[in-house]
Amino acid sequence: MTLTELRYIVAVARERHFGRAAEACFVSQPTLSVAIKKLEDELDVKIFERGASEVSVTPLGEDIVRQAQAVLDEAAAIKEIAKRGKDPLAGPLRLGIIYTIGPYLLPDLVKQTIEQVPQMPLMLQENFTVKLLEMLRTGELDCAIMAEPFPDTGLAIAPLYDEPFMVAVPRQHALAKRQSVTSEEVKRETMLLLGTGHCFRDHVLEVCPEFARFSSDAEGIRKSFEGSSLETIKHMVASGMGITVVPQLSVPRDPQPHVAYVPFHDPVPTRRVVLAWRRTFTRYEAIAALRNAVYGCELQGVQKLS
Incomplete structure (x- = not known):
């Protein structure tokens, strides 16, 4: 052998x-x-x-x-x-990240990594949680940034931050002028959801379980309620097709002409974003350096976790 x-x-x-x-x-x-x-x-x-x-x-x-x-x-x-013995951080780090985090964290994270540990380039892979877990198991990835919960696979896990959700509504919608909205008010609206496979879809359905009926395999109207990405769904909101729930980091910093982002009233739904890696992975310094790079990002509106 x-x-x-x-x-x-x-x-x-x-x-x-x-x-x-x-x-x-x-x-x-x-x-x-x-x-x-x-x-x-x-x-x-x-x-x-x-x-x-x-x-x-x-x-x-x-x-x-x-x-x-x-x-x-x-x-x-x-x-x-x-x-x-020469450089504990030398060499690339293969990092996976889910679709609903990647576009909003990676630009700042890559910049922070280049500044803090230039000898450790990131090799990036965006995918669904289930695929990232498989890639971690088979050694294709060294670590992954995902949102809990996910199946217990015996991975080592370090919390990064708790991220609140916000409601995205058309600028002319009645809720657009509100200081906050409740989950009950959201349930009365036409909800736009991510397609099956996105863990954030499941997070939204936890907040508004009434919309779980759209997760069936029925054809027709179901398709008009699903999008392939958060950005696609935001464009659907801008066109007046409905409202949606988005994570805080996906909210643009400047006011948008066609979409308003309204906070939830307490208790605010959140998701916990974590860094996961195989317990047999031995580049502990690389994991620590990546966490420090994440903490160096602005992460506006989220609660960083040590």
Whole structure:
């Protein structure tokens, strides 16, 4: 059993395809296939089920792949220990971030990281929470910025900030002139929601569970209530199609001609934004540096957490 073979099975588990896994590992497909067959013969177990169009991981294979990733992490830690003697922050950090945080945090965060730790460039990946969790598990990402709650996957988690929600309404809407609005008032309006897969959609449905009926698979009117991004939904609000709920950091700092942003009345709904990483990830200084960079951002209107 070699580290190379372990890298191959982790790649196949991630790609669900021998050809793509071989490309990712910069080897030919026959080389990768032979190595994996050799490992399966050595262990006397079947790690993968080979189908016509897709490869699946067997239940026992899932455990083996998970342990293989842990072994690869530990092997990488040896190199990291050696690097630490020279510069503990040297090298890129692979950071994932969810769609409803990325556009509003990353510009300032990247600037702060360049200023504070120029030797640690960020390699960025925006995606849904479920995909980021999978990428963390398979080692494609080092850490991720997400919003709680999400499934307990045994990750190490550090809180970053609590972010209040606000209500976005058309500028001519009756609620636009209010100092604050209640959840009950919001429930009486036409609500525009993010599409399925966005965790912020679930946060909004917690505030206004009555709108959960739009999460069904029914065709027709449901589609007019969903958008692919917060910015798309804001344009829908500007055109008078309804109102929506947005996180504080997505609110423009300058007044907008067609959309007004109104705070919630107490109790204000919020989401907790956290930094998560595998417990086997050993670049502790890099995690600390990233947190410091986040705290160096302005984050107007949110409560930073130490």
